[in-house]
Amino acid sequence: MAGQTKKTSEQKGLRKRLRLYLFVMICFIAWAGSTLVGQGSKMNDTHSQLKALQKKQKDIELQSEQLKLQLNRLNDPEYIGQIARKDLGMSLPGETSIQVTRPKE
Numbered sequence: 001m002a003g004q005t006k007k008t009s010e011q012k013g014l015r016k017r018l019r020l021y022l023f024v025m026i027c028f029i030a031w032a033g034s035t036l037v038g039q040g041s042k043m044n045d046t047h048s049q050l051k052a053l054q055k056k057q058k059d060i061e062l063q064s065e066q067l068k069l070q071l072n073r074l075n076d077p078e079y080i081g082q083i084a085r086k087d088l089g090m091s092l093p094g095e096t097s098i099q100v101t102r103p104k105e
Helices: 002-074 077-088
Strands: none
Touching: 002 077
């Protein structure tokens, strides 16, 4: 009879330890899952920010290339002459400038 009581108390102790182990494992899995979900959402936010910054970088690089082209064109005397004639209404000596006006409707 004492042997059965000892086995029963050992089984109860084993069950308590298993329950405690199971509880600790469930808590750990819940913590790990919540951490994983939180990091996943942060990663998605960071990824979308990265995409936006890469697009902005491409736009800035394109604008930089256009400005470099404009700068190179401004070093050309012919281009400066075209700008002076077109935008400022200037002309070279001996040239006659013709201005076309549209009637108001």
